[in-house]
Amino acid sequence: MTALIHIVEDDADHRAALCDLIEASGFEARGFASGEAALAARPGPDLMITDLRMPGMDGFALLDAVKARAPGLPVILITGHGDVPHAVRAMRMGAEDFLEKPYDAAHLLAVVDRALRAAATRAELGRLQSELLRKDGSEILGRSAAIEALRARIAALAPLDLDVIITGETGTGKELAARALHLASPRADGPFVAINCAALPDSLFEIEMFGHVAGAFPGAQDKPGKLEVASGGTLVLDEVEAMPPAAQVKLLRALQERQVERLGENTPRPLDLRIIALSKTDLRRLSLDDSFRPDLFYRLAGAEIALEPLRALGDDIALLFTHFTGLTARRYGRPPPEISYQFRQQLQRRPWPGNVRELKALAERVALGLELPDAPAVAQDAPQTLTEKVAAFEAREIRAMLERCRGNTERAAQALGIARRTLNDKITRYGIRV
Structure with missing residues (x-):
């Protein structure tokens, strides 16, 4: 859908020229001679470009009204040469960017494109946060190629009644991926049961996994194991590589026959469940040196998912x-x-x-205010030599100017008084991300 851009400019010729430029670039443009007229227009725009100095409602008042009505709407200000301090004030009020007259048409379009992308990112983040809250944290958040590939993999595997192994470093969200698999599967209405194989001592593992009947040992009452509790849904075996060898043998038999016998009885109970095994180590490698039973690995590995580190x-x-x-x-x-x-x-x-x-x-x-967001996040050795100190100072100043210019290298180079190519060379040398 084509983005709608409102142009607010009291100069009729400038307004018409801006509208022509915006429409020639593939956007839809509507021009307004005053801020009051722009605010009254329906439908609302995806982005607004406004002059700062106008009779009646000026750019500050219009920006304030827009942010009160639609906080996420990006607003770009056009200012005269002497209005730059006012433009800085407007940025603090929430303006997306500002252009100083006379401006380059290509630069204007680049600013518009970046502002629309930033607004889309903010809107997507809000949507994803809402989805996360609605789905109890089961939604996988992210826009990178790795996360998109993970979503596609989950979508492909969820309808298939295969057992799955999910591998990834500690803290990469293996259980989140398992829950997403469960909720996207035909078993979504069934139970989702998780057991941490490393948290139980060997003596209790089989009882927790397979259950027991009354009289199986002194004081024992009927108790179903995790396999039975998860029947009709999904059982997650977290840190499956820590499962005791004896339990591996019994689990393999239960999965092969899809039935389980409680401790103290000889009556098999049918199982209808999907197993998702989580491991922070490569189970395939462990199965090669018999650290993990190879036959159990191949039984669990109907499909595999590998999670990327953060x-x-x-x-x-x-x-x-x-x-x-x-x-x-x-x-x-x-x-x-x-x-x-x-x-x-x-x-x-x-x-x-x-x-x-x-x-x-x-x-x-x-x-919670317990740590400042501008505190150094990467520990670095303090520069010692004069050359190192100069380089550290230069890198810090470049980063600060890029921050003020919202990552715009052309404007940052102008403000620093150096050529854009020189700035790009320094960005590369100091490993600064733009």
Whole structure:
């Protein structure tokens, strides 16, 4: 669907020229001579471009009215040369960007495109957060190629009644992926039962997994095991690589025959369930050296899913961080924290050994004010030599200017008084993400 852009400009010639430029670029444009007329127009736009100095309602008043009515609507200001301090004030009020007259048409269109993309990202984040809240956290959040591939894999496997092995580092969301598989499957209305194989001592594992009947041992009453409880739904075996060898033998038999015998009886009970095994290590490799029974591995591995670590998800790291800070802020009735451009870049450079679990913990601390979002996120050795100190200062100034210019390298180069090519070379040299 073509984006609708409102042009608010009291100069009729400039307004007409802007509308022609916007429409020639594939967007739909509507021009207005005043802010009052733009506010009264229906339907509302996807983006607004407005002059700062206008009779009656000026750009500040229009921006304030727009943000009160539609906080997510991007507004781009056009300012005269002497209005730059006012433009900075407008940015603090929520303007998406500003252009100084005279401006380059290609630059204007690049700003428009970036603003529309940013608005779409914010809207998508809001939608995903709503979905997450509605689906008890079972929705998988992210826009990277790895997350899109994971969603496609889950969508393909969910309707198939296959047992699945999900492998990934600690904290990558293996149980979240398992729950998504369950909810997208024909078994969604059945039970979802999870057992951590590493949390139970060997002596209790078989009782918990297979159950027992009254009299099986002193004081025993009838109790179904996890296999029976999950019948009709999904059983998740977390840290399956820690399952005791004796239990592996009994589980293999139960899966082969799809029936289970409780401890103390000889009557088989039918099972109708899907097994999803979670492992932080490569079960295939463990099966080769008999650390894990090969026959059980091949019984469980009807299909396999490998989860990427958080450090491989790129821009999704900041997306997830914003999601978790928002959830925490709402839970405690606090305003969500402002996350700077520089801090988002720092998030992407962290190694994240604890993956999403570590990210969530940091996001909660930031949302509660226990840690500043502009605090250094990557420990670095302090520069010692003069050359190192100059380089650190230069890198810090470049990052700060990119933050102020919203990542626009052309404007940042102008503000720093250097050529754009020189700035790009320094960005590459210092490993700055734009």
